[in-house]
Amino acid sequence: xxxxxxxxxxxxxxxxxxxxxxxxxxxxxxxxxxxxxxxxxxxxxxxxxxxxxxxxxxxxxxxxxxxxxxxxxxxxxxxxxxxxxxxxxxxxxxxxxxxxxxxxxxxxxxxxxxxxxxxxxxxxxxxxxxxxxxxxxxxxxxxxxxxxxxxxxxxxxxxxxxxxxxxxxxxxxxxxxxxxxxxxxxxx
Amino acid sequence: xxxxxxxxxxxxxxxxxxxxxxxxxxxxxxxxxxxxxxxxxxxxxxxxxxxxxxxxxxxxxxxxxxxxxxxxxxxxxxxxxxxxxxxxxxxxxxxxxxxxxxxxxxxxxxxxxxxxxxxxxxxxxxxxxxxxxxxxxxxxxxxxxxxxxxxxxxxxxxxxxxxxxxxxxxxxxxxxxxxxxxxxxxxxxxxxxxxxxxxxxxxxxxxxxxxxxxxxxxxxxxxxxxxxxxxxxxxxxxxxxxxxxxxxxxxxxxxxxxxxxxxxxxxxxxxxxxxxxxxxxxxxxxxxxxxx
Numbered sequence: 001x002x003x004x005x006x007x008x009x010x011x012x013x014x015x016x017x018x019x020x021x022x023x024x025x026x027x028x029x030x031x032x033x034x035x036x037x038x039x040x041x042x043x044x045x046x047x048x049x050x051x052x053x054x055x056x057x058x059x060x061x062x063x064x065x066x067x068x069x070x071x072x073x074x075x076x077x078x079x080x081x082x083x084x085x086x087x088x089x090x091x092x093x094x095x096x097x098x099x100x101x102x103x104x105x106x107x108x109x110x111x112x113x114x115x116x117x118x119x120x121x122x123x124x125x126x127x128x129x130x131x132x133x134x135x136x137x138x139x140x141x142x143x144x145x146x147x148x149x150x151x152x153x154x155x156x157x158x159x160x161x162x163x164x165x166x167x168x169x170x171x172x173x174x175x176x177x178x179x180x181x182x183x184x185x186x187x188x
Numbered sequence: 189x190x191x192x193x194x195x196x197x198x199x200x201x202x203x204x205x206x207x208x209x210x211x212x213x214x215x216x217x218x219x220x221x222x223x224x225x226x227x228x229x230x231x232x233x234x235x236x237x238x239x240x241x242x243x244x245x246x247x248x249x250x251x252x253x254x255x256x257x258x259x260x261x262x263x264x265x266x267x268x269x270x271x272x273x274x275x276x277x278x279x280x281x282x283x284x285x286x287x288x289x290x291x292x293x294x295x296x297x298x299x300x301x302x303x304x305x306x307x308x309x310x311x312x313x314x315x316x317x318x319x320x321x322x323x324x325x326x327x328x329x330x331x332x333x334x335x336x337x338x339x340x341x342x343x344x345x346x347x348x349x350x351x352x353x354x355x356x357x358x359x360x361x362x363x364x365x366x367x368x369x370x371x372x373x374x375x376x377x378x379x380x381x382x383x384x385x386x387x388x389x390x391x392x393x394x395x396x397x398x399x400x401x402x403x404x405x406x407x408x409x410x411x412x413x414x415x416x417x418x419x420x421x422x423x424x425x426x427x428x429x430x431x432x433x434x435x436x437x438x439x440x441x442x443x444x445x446x447x448x449x450x451x452x453x454x455x456x457x458x459x460x461x462x463x464x465x466x467x468x469x470x471x472x473x474x475x476x477x478x479x480x
Contacts, residue, residue, distance in 0.1 A: 154467050157453050157470065183473030187274070
């Protein structure tokens with residue numbers, strides 16, 4: 001289980017924690033969080049697929065993150081800093097999430113391995129975000145697409161193309177061109 | 189010739205749409221005990237019960253999607269479907285037709301209501317059944333077998349009971365035209381009211397029926413109505429079906445492949461590594477390209 005592998009929790013600790021966590025079923029196209037809400041919770045995806053996104057002044061979606069199985073999703077401003085959320089978190093498929101509330105945060109802070117594990121997770125996340133900023137600033141559409149398929153191998157088959165384009169920061173036409181190009185090089 | 193009893197009769201649950209063109213009830217693998225392992229080699233069955241689609245200028249259907257590692261068998265009772273794939277193959281499947289598509293190493297295709305059918309609107313009634321392939325054949329060359337109502341094997345039951353149409357495998361001395369990689373029987377029993385048919389398959393073959401039309405009694409004992417799925421036990425070989433009213437029943441029985449099944453979405457492989465390879469191949473364009 002994720003908790004054991006990534007947080008280094010023992011079986012006893014897990015047994016104490018799990019009954020106190022609650023699961024939430026989220027139907028396709030419903031929201032866990034809306035822009036402007038204050039929500040102290042993060043979410044762990046047990047099954048299904050969610051996305052976090054913003055909507056700009058022209059009404060266009062910008063997808064920040066996808067969260068398939070075993071991913072976390074939250075708005076940091078809201079969850080950690082108690083500020084209004086910047087993002088919407090919406091289910092793309094019928095999903096089951098585990099709600100990581102204040103009890104969870106307090107609990108894991110008491111785990112001996114927490115400091116070390118959490119530091120590693122945060123550093124990794126910052127590295128990932130730096131790479132993503134860099135890609136969005138200057139990488140070609142193809143390079144962005146290749147990063148995407150490495151990070152989310154199955155998501156391309158679970159979402160419409162416009163969502164992938166939104167995540168990549170390219171037009172759907174550019175994405176289509178990249179995929180066609182790859183097929184021309186690799187098919188048969 | 190030991191009697192084979194019913195393990196379960198399963199009613200259809202809540203339908204869902206595949207794309208915007210197919211309103212299906214899933215039996216395998218999500219209904220009751222009909223898991224991929226229990227129904228091996230039949231790993232998926234989506235049943236499109238009779239449903240009216242109004243006229244549409246743009247054909248409804250499901251956009252480009254891949255398959256790897258298995259076969260899809262599409263049987264059309266009402267309606268007209270079209271398909272085309274990234275290799276340039278295309279075709280139309282009409283009433284009474286069966287398309288047996290071996291996806292194997294990989295096919296990228298679209299399935300949708302045929303153009304003229306879409307313009308007039310009409311009823312769609314069909315089944316899509318996925319048949320798993322053994323490991324040795326999962327990477328074989330994709331191919332199509334188109335079977336029509338004229339090319340199925342036909343066995344006339346005595347005393348006006350009806351007809352058995354054989355798509356694959358055999359019934360009595362009549363063989364079905366479809367080539368299969370493992371032993372499978374896929375038949376339609378078309379029974380007149382009061383008509384009786386007897387079926388005999390090895391006990392270890394995973395066996396089921398789907399009532400496409402009508403109302404039947406199995407083994408003189410239990411009733412199954414239109415749109416219901418009947419799972420037979422793996423004990424005994426023989427069961428009888430009697431039509432309480434004129435009936436069409438899809439009968440399927442197959443030898444389990446008994447290999448690990450590792451699947452996600454449209455890929456059914458044997459290991460996680462092969463599954464990961466399938467996603468990577470799809471993402472890298474190795475299945476070809478089609479506009480969404």
